[in-house]
Amino acid sequence: MPFNVRHGRPGEKADLVADCEVPQVQPTLRTRMRLVPAKREVLVLEERWEPSPESGRQYGRGGSKAYRQWEFRRGADGRRHKVETLRFDTRDVRDPLRATVLGAGWVWRGVLFRY
Incomplete structure (x- = not known):
């Protein structure tokens, strides 16, 4: 992908940001990365916005999520x-970055709450 x-x-509180949009299923993914050279580590906050019937867009953090679409077709x-x-x-998105x-030789450290 x-x-x-x-x-x-400046407002993102990150040194590097990876953005990804998947038009077919409409999530927007953002991976914010803050470099900590003294510890040779990267603090990572994964965010996603996806369609929601109640509020239009729903916000989520962390973890992995799979999106799938299906349709019916006639077989032979x-x-x-x-x-x-x-x-x-x-x-x-996450695996190539990590x-x-x-x-x-750096450490990949996922965070959920403090960034």
């Missing part, structure tokens, strides 16, 4: 079958 990494803006036997048409996991950090 394509995502871009950029320098954090003429019967309807449920077929997966989209699969996206938030790990598709591998880069760990590959450089």
Whole structure:
């Protein structure tokens, strides 16, 4: 899944930010990373905004989440079958970032509340 990494803006409290949008399922993912050179660690806050029937957009933090879409199609036997048409996991964004950090000899430390 394509995502871009950029320098954090002043209000984001991060050195680097990875942004990702998946138009088919409409979540917006943001991974804020704060570098701590003295400890050679990266503090990471994962955030997501996704559609919600009650409020329009729902905010969540941390953890991984998988998004899937299905549709029914007729098979060769003429019967309807449920077929997966989209699969996206938030790990598709996190894993390459984490591998880069760990590959450089730094520590990847996820945070949920204090950042």
